[in-house]
Amino acid sequence: xxxxWVALGLSLKVALWATAIxxxxxxxxxxxxxxxxxxxxxxxxxxxxxxxxxxPTVLGYYxxxxxxxxxxxxxxxxxxxxxxxxxxxxGAVIAAAIVAFPFVCKSARAAFENVDMQYEQAARVLGLxxxxxxxxxxxxxxxxxxxxxxxxxxxxxLGEFGATLMVAGSIPGxxxxxxxxxxxxxxxxxxxxxxxxxxxxxxxxxxxxxxAGRLAPSRIPGRS
Amino acid sequence: xxxxxxxxxxYKSLASGGHRFELDVAFSSNATRLVLFGxxxxxxxxxxxxxxxxxxxxxxxxxxxxDALFDSQAGIDVxxxxxxxxxxxxxxxxxxxxxxxxxxxxxxxxxxxxxRRRVASAPVERWLETLxxxxxxxxxxxxxxxxxxxRTALARTLAAEPRALLLDxxxxxxxxxxxxxxxxELRELQARLALPxxxxxxxxxxxxxxxxxxxxxxxxxxxxxxxxxxxxxxxMKTSARNQLSGTVSAVKTGAVNDEIEIALPGGQRIVSVxxxxxxxxLGLVVGAAAFALVKASSVVVATDLGTVRVSARNQLSGTVSxxxxxxxxxxxxxxxxxxxxxxxIVTRESAVSLGLAAGALAxxxxxxxxxxVGVPR
Numbered sequence: 001x002x003x004x005w006v007a008l009g010l011s012l013k014v015a016l017w018a019t020a021i022x023x024x025x026x027x028x029x030x031x032x033x034x035x036x037x038x039x040x041x042x043x044x045x046x047x048x049x050x051x052x053x054x055x056p057t058v059l060g061y062y063x064x065x066x067x068x069x070x071x072x073x074x075x076x077x078x079x080x081x082x083x084x085x086x087x088x089x090x091g092a093v094i095a096a097a098i099v100a101f102p103f104v105c106k107s108a109r110a111a112f113e114n115v116d117m118q119y120e121q122a123a124r125v126l127g128l129x130x131x132x133x134x135x136x137x138x139x140x141x142x143x144x145x146x147x148x149x150x151x152x153x154x155x156x157x158l159g160e161f162g163a164t165l166m167v168a169g170s171i172p173g174x175x176x177x178x179x180x181x182x183x184x185x186x187x188x189x190x191x192x193x194x195x196x197x198x199x200x201x202x203x204x205x206x207x208x209x210x211x212a213g214r215l216a217p218s219r220i221p222g223r224s
Numbered sequence: 225x226x227x228x229x230x231x232x233x234x235y236k237s238l239a240s241g242g243h244r245f246e247l248d249v250a251f252s253s254n255a256t257r258l259v260l261f262g263x264x265x266x267x268x269x270x271x272x273x274x275x276x277x278x279x280x281x282x283x284x285x286x287x288x289x290x291d292a293l294f295d296s297q298a299g300i301d302v303x304x305x306x307x308x309x310x311x312x313x314x315x316x317x318x319x320x321x322x323x324x325x326x327x328x329x330x331x332x333x334x335x336x337x338x339x340r341r342r343v344a345s346a347p348v349e350r351w352l353e354t355l356x357x358x359x360x361x362x363x364x365x366x367x368x369x370x371x372x373x374x375r376t377a378l379a380r381t382l383a384a385e386p387r388a389l390l391l392d393x394x395x396x397x398x399x400x401x402x403x404x405x406x407x408x409e410l411r412e413l414q415a416r417l418a419l420p421x422x423x424x425x426x427x428x429x430x431x432x433x434x435x436x437x438x439x440x441x442x443x444x445x446x447x448x449x450x451x452x453x454x455x456x457x458x459x460m461k462t463s464a465r466n467q468l469s470g471t472v473s474a475v476k477t478g479a480v481n482d483e484i485e486i487a488l489p490g491g492q493r494i495v496s497v498x499x500x501x502x503x504x505x506l507g508l509v510v511g512a513a514a515f516a517l518v519k520a521s522s523v524v525v526a527t528d529l530g531t532v533r534v535s536a537r538n539q540l541s542g543t544v545s546x547x548x549x550x551x552x553x554x555x556x557x558x559x560x561x562x563x564x565x566x567x568x569i570v571t572r573e574s575a576v577s578l579g580l581a582a583g584a585l586a587x588x589x590x591x592x593x594x595x596x597v598g599v600p601r
Contacts, residue, residue: 113479121278122317124304126331126384135336140321 004197006173007181008204014089014164014177015157018096022104022153025097027146030108031134045109052102060166063095067167085167092168092175096160100153107149111142151212155205178204229254230422234274234284234294238510245511247271247281255437257414260424262441264473264487268424269314270510271441272390275422276311277304288388288420305334310386310419314393316377318365324376325361328352331384351379354413369533370398371406378413388420395430396493399529400541407433426491465520465567468494469600472512475503484508484597486516488540490562495537496595506599517596523568524589525556527578536589540566544584549575558586 033045051059067074067085077083085091115138123133139146161179168175170184178201185194233250247267251260260268273279275286275293283296288309293302318327322338329339329348339345341362352358355375365373374394381389394410395403411433414421423434431438473487482503486494494516498508508514524536542560554575556568566588570578580586 110479116317116476118313118315118317119319121273121276121304122311122313122319123330124278125276125307125309125311126380127305127308127334128331129305129334132334132336136330136338137319140338 003172003181004178004193004200007176007178007197008200010089010173010176011158011178012204014092014096015154015160017093018100018157018160019104019150019154021093021097022101022157023146023150026101026104026149026153027108027139029105030110030146031112031138033105033109034112048105049102051099052106056099056160056162056164057166059098060095060163063091063098063163063167067091067094087169087171087175089168089175092164092177095163095167096157099160099163100156103153103156104146104149107152108142108146111145111149112138114145115141151208155208158205158208229287229289230258230420231285231287231290232271232275234271234281234286236270236274236279236281238270243507243509243512245509247274249441250284251439251441253437253439255435256418256420257434257436258420258422259431259435259438260422260441261426261428261431261435261438262424263426263489264471264491264493266441268426268441269392269474272311272392272422272424276309276390277302277307278311308385308387310381310384310389312374312377312381312389312391312394315397316365316373318368318373318376318380320365323362323364324357324368324372325352327365327376328357328379328383330380347383351383355379371402374398374406375409378410382417382419386419388422389414391421391423393425393427394423395425395427399539403429410434426487466518466523467515468518468564468566469513469515470494472508472510472514475508475510482508483592484514486514486597488560488562488564490560490564492540492560492562494540494595495592496597497592498597502597506597508597508599512599514597514599517598518566518590518594520555520567520569522590522594523566525558525568525570525574525578525580526587526589527580527584529587534589535591537592538590538595539587541585541587542566544580544582544586547575547580547582554580556580556586558588560588 029048033041065071069075069078069084069086074085077085085094119137119141120133123137128136159179161183164177165180170176170180176184178197182194182197182201185197229252231252234247236247238245238247247270249267249271260271262268270279274281277293280301281294281296284294285292285296286294292298292300293307294300319330322330323341325343325348326339326341328351329343329345332345332347333339352361355378357372357375357379360368360372365376368376395407398406407430423430468488470486470488472484473493474485476483481497481499484496484498484503486496488494496516540558540560542558544556545559545565546557548555549572552572553569554572556570556575557565558568559565568588
């Protein structure tokens with residue numbers, strides 16, 4: 001079962017990094033979409049939701065085009081910094097982050113739109129800067145909705161398969177996450193390993209859900 | 225403090241849902257206690273928002289004691305946070321995730337973190353004491369009564385030491401007996417602090433209580449096209465007994481549904497919930513003419529709400545003008561002022577036990593979701 005634990009550790013590492021990136025980018029994008037007034041807002045919204053709709057393999061292919069050794073970003077990274085993302089766990093993080101991004105972005109946008117602007121106006125009149133209003137009013141009131149999206153994103157990142165396989169491959173101990181390890185074990189006829197991996201995955205998911213229930217703030221901010 | 229000089233002249237063109245509106249208001253006064261009086265839809269709230277810096281006029285000037293807060297010609301537009309004005313919102317806008325004490329302490333520290341639940345600050349405790357909130361410091365806004373909410377909002381505003389106080393219909397959210405009590409309290413507080421104050425209202429009792437001077441505002445908000453004298457309900461037939469026409473006075477946009485507030489000629493308001501889509505297709509924006517349809521069987525009648533708090537958003541008070549007893553049900557008609565009335569069907573038994581008779585004070589209650597909104601053709 002040694003490889004299973006390695007795969008689990010890798011899955012958690014990749015999913016946590018991907019979720020952390022999505023939290024920052026998703027909240028920023030969700031806020032811009034909810035409060036910003038700029039032309040093409042709905043088009044941007046649709047584009048940001050694409051990863052939810054496109055098959056992960058298609059996303060993986062796009063990623064290869066962009067960050068692959070001959071991709072326009074990948075070639076530049078390699079030339080300037082000697083960085084190569086393909087077949088690395090960092091590549092897997094990028095794939096998982098992109099696939100899970102819409103969950104955070106969409107729920108953050110809805111959560112921000114649900115915050116009554118009168119609270120923000122009241123805070124401004126009381127002398128707060130826009131940044132202070134965001135951190136003291138908008139974010140706390142939207143937090144529950146954002147957290148729900150973050151948990152979904154984490155779950156999605158944990159189970160990510162297609163795009164990760166295309167970008168990061170399946171290198172045991174390096175890029176072979178749980179979901180990929182399950183596939184490999186079944187293909188190789190290693191039923192015992194597959195059983196163990198599947199059980200481990202299920203237990204991990206239940207544990208994450210239980211933890212999420214604990215972390216969620218008990219107090220629901222009411223609306224007067 | 226010497227007398228405040230209010231100087232306001234604002235013009236703004238607002239467009240939404242295919243309609244165009246113009247806010248065009250100008251007044252100046254030396255009164256310490258100034259009341260802006262007018263029917264709903266006259267642009268009073270928008271004027272107050274422009275003064276506070278929450279709405280940017282297309283042109284005009286807002287000055288307090290000669291100190292310009294906004295001046296389109298001089299290119300001055302002081303941000304809301306630097307205007308040092310106290311603003312009491314109609315529904316108080318207490319921060320729901322903070323306790324009463326945290327709400328009151330909110331404006332004292334302008335940093336990135338909210339005050340702690342156990343914030344210990346002399347001015348905060350003093351304001352809690354002054355407004356009889358000392359025992360309620362750890363409560364959340366949704367655990368407060370209407371009067372307590374208003375006092376918390378006042379304490380929060382005053383703790384930030386504003387140079388003047390702007391009040392948006394401060395008593396509209398309260399029931400009648402409480403209104404009288406809190407009016408007295410506010411008058412006393414204002415006299416003690418000698419703080420310049422501008423209050424907007426459509427209730428004449430507020431003028432009597434507060435006004436050193438009154439500015440009458442009747443058409444600050446103009447809609448394109450001549451105002452219709454045609455009663456929209458004449459054009460249609462519906463089974464709803466209650467057809468109340470008025471003007472949309474507020475639109476609160478949600479993710480799926482919008483909350484539409486319709487101000488009736490008598491000054492009372494109806495709140496209804498409609499989908500985003502219908503609100504847009506009907507052109508329900510502030511200032512638009514609209515009417516509300518309510519089935520008589522959806523209306524609950526109350527004679528004395530006292531300390532009872534109900535979830536029904538619509539509470540129209542008036543006097544019973546007609547009682548029509550049937551064999552099982554009784555029809556009660558309540559005159560809600562402004563020439564409008566609401567009919568309710570209640571069982572004969574409850575009509576008797578409530579002691580409903582012509583001339584009795586009564587309140588008609590109905591849920592926001594039981595109101596259908598229409599617009600004149």
